[in-house]
Structure formats: structure tokens, C-alpha cells
Amino acid sequence: MRVLQSGDRLGTRVRMKKAIIIGAGPAGLTAAYELLTKTDIVPIVIEADTQVGGLSKTVDYHGNKIDIGGHRFFSKSDKVIAWWLQFLPLQPGFEAEQLHIQYQNKTAVHPFVRTAPANPDEVMLVRKRKSRIYYHRKLFDYPLRLSFHLLQQLGLLKSTRICLSYLYAKLFPLKPEETLEQFFINRFGRELYKTFFKEYTEKVWCVPCNQIPASWGKQRVKNLDITRLIGHAIRSIFVRDTSIDQKDTSTSLIEQFLYPPFGPGQMWEKVAAEIVKKGGQLLLQTAVTGIQGDNGHRIVSVDTMDLRTGVKTNQEADYFFSTMPVKELIDTSRDLPVPDEIKKIAGALQYRDFLIVGILTDDLLLKEKDGTQVSDNWIYIQDSNLKAGRLQLFHNWSPGMIAEPASKWIGVEYFCNETEPFWQLPDKEIAAVAVREMESISVLKSSSVKDTLVVRVKKAYPSYYGAYQDFSRVQDYLNTIENLYPVGRNGMHRYNNSDHSMLTAMAAVENILSGNKDKTNIWEINTEEEYHEEASS
Numbered sequence: 001m002r003v004l005q006s007g008d009r010l011g012t013r014v015r016m017k018k019a020i021i022i023g024a025g026p027a028g029l030t031a032a033y034e035l036l037t038k039t040d041i042v043p044i045v046i047e048a049d050t051q052v053g054g055l056s057k058t059v060d061y062h063g064n065k066i067d068i069g070g071h072r073f074f075s076k077s078d079k080v081i082a083w084w085l086q087f088l089p090l091q092p093g094f095e096a097e098q099l100h101i102q103y104q105n106k107t108a109v110h111p112f113v114r115t116a117p118a119n120p121d122e123v124m125l126v127r128k129r130k131s132r133i134y135y136h137r138k139l140f141d142y143p144l145r146l147s148f149h150l151l152q153q154l155g156l157l158k159s160t161r162i163c164l165s166y167l168y169a170k171l172f173p174l175k176p177e178e179t180l181e182q183f184f185i186n187r188f189g190r191e192l193y194k195t196f197f198k199e200y201t202e203k204v205w206c207v208p209c210n211q212i213p214a215s216w217g218k219q220r221v222k223n224l225d226i227t228r229l230i231g232h233a234i235r236s237i238f239v240r241d242t243s244i245d246q247k248d249t250s251t252s253l254i255e256q257f258l259y260p261p262f263g264p265g266q267m268w269e270k271v272a273a274e275i276v277k278k279g280g281q282l283l284l285q286t287a288v289t290g291i292q293g294d295n296g297h298r299i300v301s302v303d304t305m306d307l308r309t310g311v312k313t314n315q316e317a318d319y320f321f322s323t324m325p326v327k328e329l330i331d332t333s334r335d336l337p338v339p340d341e342i343k344k345i346a347g348a349l350q351y352r353d354f355l356i357v358g359i360l361t362d363d364l365l366l367k368e369k370d371g372t373q374v375s376d377n378w379i380y381i382q383d384s385n386l387k388a389g390r391l392q393l394f395h396n397w398s399p400g401m402i403a404e405p406a407s408k409w410i411g412v413e414y415f416c417n418e419t420e421p422f423w424q425l426p427d428k429e430i431a432a433v434a435v436r437e438m439e440s441i442s443v444l445k446s447s448s449v450k451d452t453l454v455v456r457v458k459k460a461y462p463s464y465y466g467a468y469q470d471f472s473r474v475q476d477y478l479n480t481i482e483n484l485y486p487v488g489r490n491g492m493h494r495y496n497n498s499d500h501s502m503l504t505a506m507a508a509v510e511n512i513l514s515g516n517k518d519k520t521n522i523w524e525i526n527t528e529e530e531y532h533e534e535a536s537s
């Protein structure tokens with residue numbers, strides 16, 4: 001509701017203020033919902049895709065659902081948890097005190113208002129996270145635990161080399177620590193780095209670890225208490241923890257997270273429906289193709305194009321929220337005095353694209369030692385002969401992710417760039433590579449494959465190397481545009497999880513509401529870099 005100001009005359013029709021929101025991902029939809037519920041500003045959300053959710057959408061293929069990257073819903077923010085649960089209440093049968101969202105050795109108990117779900121399918125499931133590393137045809141716990149079991153799995157020779165190289169790294173750390181490779185070696189020793197960190201990191205970023213700055217590691221890799229790990233390893237030789245609750249186990253190994261039955265997109269579809277119900281506008285398959293300034297420090301309108309008809313329009317507004325990549329935002333700006341230096345930095349920002357192959361199969365060869373099905377949500381593939389980086393087991397995320405419960409629905413993930421020949425191959429050929437690779441490491445039999453789907457995702461990861469080192473100049477420039485709010489992940493070129501993306505949108509709306517012109521608080525969200533999706537950790 002708009003609070004009437006002293007200057008408003010009753011009976012005078014007050015012109016409704018408008019906000020254009022570029023992108024219907026978590027940040028854009030959060031901004032729209034917050035505007036609708038806290039201000040009298042009408043949001044118009046413009047989305048190029050055919051569906052909402054952005055990177056957090058669910059792709060539905062004949063009832064089999066793909067979650068791009070596997071989106072766990074977790075947050076240290078009570079506000080975010082409560083926000084999610086107002087749309088999809090907690091699954092029945094779960095007590096409030098069980099809602100411990102555990103992440104990287106931190107446990108948060110989130111207060112929330114319990115509401116009974118109106119529809120049993122419209123809830124948040126509480127799921128246990130399980131992920132392992134597939135290395136030399138064995139499954140290793142992830143996060144890695146320096147335990148007796150790990151050393152046993154690696155064998156005596158490899159284990160001895162790992163221990164010795166770890167001790168060597170502790171006694172003679174590489175100095176100065178300038179590259180990510182040196183960062184890893186100083187913390188884990190050369191052998192462990194080469195076994196579990198090098199290849200995966202290089203697959204994700206396509207840059208050798210010795211060319212990535214060490215500061216990247218400090219931001220991305222949590223501090224491991226190696227003394228505790230060694231203590232745990234020694235203890236595990238004598239005491240085997242077989243309890244189900246694993247009370248003595250590091251909480252990072254028994255994490256829980258929230259998850260909608262039909263994948264993350266279910267949340268964003270629900271939010272989008274509420275936005276429309278409350279009077280917001282949502283334009284799908286419409287791209288923002290240009291940003292029109294006033295030759296000063298304000299944006300006046302955006303150019304849009306209906307991607308179905310090719311019809312172009314220009315839409316004016318009072319406020320502009322952008323979740324489109326910073327590179328494209330600057331590139332499409334007109335009549336804004338963008339300094340050449342800013343254009344150059346923004347133009348050189350880099351991204352990593354991502355491709356996932358959904359495979360529907362009768363069964364998986366990959367099983368536990370006792371022959372039972374593996375229950376992992378995802379598995380890292382540590383094999384230099386394969387291009388695949390990670391394997392999602394969607395049927396383990398939620399039963400709702402698969403159409404026929406008797407089958408298995410997995411996603412083979414490839415980190416690549418859209419310019420790479422692999423990305424440009426026809427879908428059939430990409431799917432054939434994925435099936436072949438999974439067969440080569442005995443995950444499945446190609447004869448049991450029933451169907452495949454290829455999903456390409458551009459700009460999944462904003463990169464922190466190259467021009468990024470000068471990004472603060474772009475940030476300073478964007479802050480000078482009074483009515484522009486860059487929010488979210490690519491909108492801020494920040495490695496934001498969906499909760500961070502949402503918090504940036506919430507902070508932007510709060511600033512508008514309070515008249516705060518300083519945007520520092522928005523950029524400060526997620527600078528502590530404590531938790532992120534797993535791809536790079």
C-alpha cells in the first residue's frame with residue numbers, strides 16, 4: 001500500500017510508479033514480489049525464456065524433470081527461509097526443531113510460521129544431502145574425510161604419498177602463495193591436490209589452476225580444520241561410527257536442505273503466479289535489447305523484442321532492476337555516458353557455460369557394494385579421460401523428478417563454453433558422448449537407455465578471472481545510475497546462490513522504500529563468500 005504523502009491531494013489520481021525488472025529468475029521475481037507487497041510500484045517483469053526461474057528453473061521433459069545444477073534450498077538467512085515457506089510450506093510430519101539447515105559445519109535452526117499445505121504436492125521437502133566422488137571406479141565420501149576408510153580405499157602407496165606430501169607442504173609451504181595451485185598444495189599437499197582438486201577445478205573453469213589467482217581459493221574453499229580431520233582419522237581407526245544419526249560426524253556430511261517435489265522451478269512458478277495475481281506483469285519470451293538513458297545518471301526506458309513475433313517496443317519506467325549479465329547491460333546501453341574504460345572492462349568479463357544431458361534408463365550399473373541403489377544426489381566424476389564433470393541423480397532429489405518410478409533419470413554435466421565445438425555438436429551427438437562416457441565408467445549400460453535430452457545453459461558461472469580484477473570500477477559506475485538496481489548473480493557478476501540473489505533484490509526494494517540512494521548494502525551481500533553451490537568447491 002502506498003502511504004499518502006503530505007503533498008498528495010485526495011481525489012487526485014496518483015500516477016502509479018513502474019519498475020521494469022529484467023529477468024524472471026529468483027532475483028527478478030523476488031524484487032517483483034517485494035515491490036508488490038511493500039510499495040505501490042507496479043513491477044513489469046521481462047523474461048526472454050519461455051518459462052520463469054532463470055538458472056533455477058526446472059526443465060520438464062515428458063514428466064522427467066531437470067534441475068540445472070541441482071539446486072539445494074538452504075540459507076543462513078531466516079528471512080529467506082520464511083519467504084520460501086510462505087509459498088511452499090514445510091512438508092507435513094516435520095517438526096520445526098528438525099529444520100536444521102546444515103551447511104559446511106554450521107547449523108542454523110530457522111524459526112518459521114507453520115502452515116498446513118493446501119496441496120500435498122505444494123510443499124518443501126526436507127532432503128538429506130549425499131554426494132560422493134567417483135574415482136578409479138570407487139565412490140569416495142564428499143566432502144573428503146581424511147579417514148581410515150579413505151586411506152584404505154586409496155591403497156597403501158597412494159595414502160603414504162598423500163600423507164608425506166601433506167606433511168611436506170606443512171613444513172615447506174610454497175611462498176609467495178599467488179596461484180590457486182599453490183593455495184591447494186599449501187592446504188592439502190601436492191598429492192591430494194592432484195588426486196581430487198586439480199582436474200575438477202580445471203574442468204569447471206577451463207583454466208589451469210596455476211593461472212587462477214590464489215585469492216579465488218580463499219573465497220571459494222572453506223577453511224578446513226586439518227587438525228580436526230586428522231584427529232577424526234585416527235579416531236576412526238579405533239571407533240567405527242555406525243549410528244544412523246552420525247552425531248559425531250562433521251555436520252557437512254549430513255547436511256539437509258529443502259527441495260520442492262518438482263524441482264526448484266516449482267517455487268518460482270508459484271511465486272510468478274502470485275505476482276500476476278497481485279497485479280504485476282510478466283512478459284515471457286520477450287528480450288530486453290536496449291537500455292535507454294537520459295544522457296545523465298538515469299535510465300528512462302528499455303527496448304524490448306517479442307521473441308515469437310519479432311515486434312519491438314520501448315517501455316518507460318521509474319525504476320529498473322537488472323539481472324541480465326553486466327556485460328550485456330553495458331553493451332546495450334544508449335544515451336548513457338559510459339566511460340570507455342568501463343565499456344572495455346565490462347566487455348571483457350568472462351563466463352563459463354554449462355550443458356547437461358538428461359538420460360532416462362531402466363537401471364544403473366552403479367550400485368552400493370551390497371547391490372542396493374546409490375542414494376547420492378550428485379556424484380563428482382574424477383576421471384581425466386572423460387569430459388563429464390558431474391552426475392546428477394534426479395530421482396534421488398525427489399520422487400517427483402521422474403515420470404516412471406521404476407526408471408532412473410540422471411543428468412551428466414559438462415562445463416564448457418558456447419564457443420567450443422562440443423557445445424555446437426547436434427544434441428544427438430552430445431547425448432551419445434554422455435551415454436558412452438557413462439558406460440565407460442560402468443554407470444550404466446547403453447542398451448538400457450530409453451531417452452535423452454540436452455539442455456544448454458549460457459553464462460551459468462560468472463568468472464572471477466581476467467577483467468574481473470577491475471570489476472569494482474564497473475560497480476562504481478553502475479552505482480552512479482540512480483534508478484538502476486543490478487541484482488542477482490549475473491546481474492552483479494557475483495557467484496551468488498539463489499538466497500544471495502534474493503537478498504540483493506530485497507535490499508534494493510528496501511532502499512527504494514527508505515529513500516536510501518547508497519547501494520553499498522546491496523553489493524555487500526555475499527561478500528563473506530561462505531557458501532556456494534558445489535561446482536567449484
Ligand SMILES: Cc1cc2nc3c(=O)[nH]c(=O)nc-3n(C[C@H](O)[C@H](O)[C@H](O)COP(=O)(O)OP(=O)(O)OC[C@H]3O[C@@H](n4cnc5c(N)ncnc54)[C@H](O)[C@@H]3O)c2cc1C
Nearest residue numbers: 023025026027048054055069072288324488489497498533
Ligand atoms: C550449476 C549451478 C548450480 C547451482 N546450485 C545452487 C544451489 O544448490 N543452491 C542455490 O541456492 N543456488 C544455486 N545456484 C545459483 C542460482 O542458480 C542462482 O543464484 C540464481 O538462479 C540467480 O538468480 P538470478 O535471478 O540472479 O539470475 P538467473 O537465474 O540467471 O535469471 C536471470 C533471468 O534473466 C533472463 N534474462 C537475461 N537477459 C535478459 C534479457 N536481455 N531480456 C530478458 N530476460 C533476460 C534470463 O533468461 C534468466 O531467466 C546454482 C547455479 C548453477 C549454475
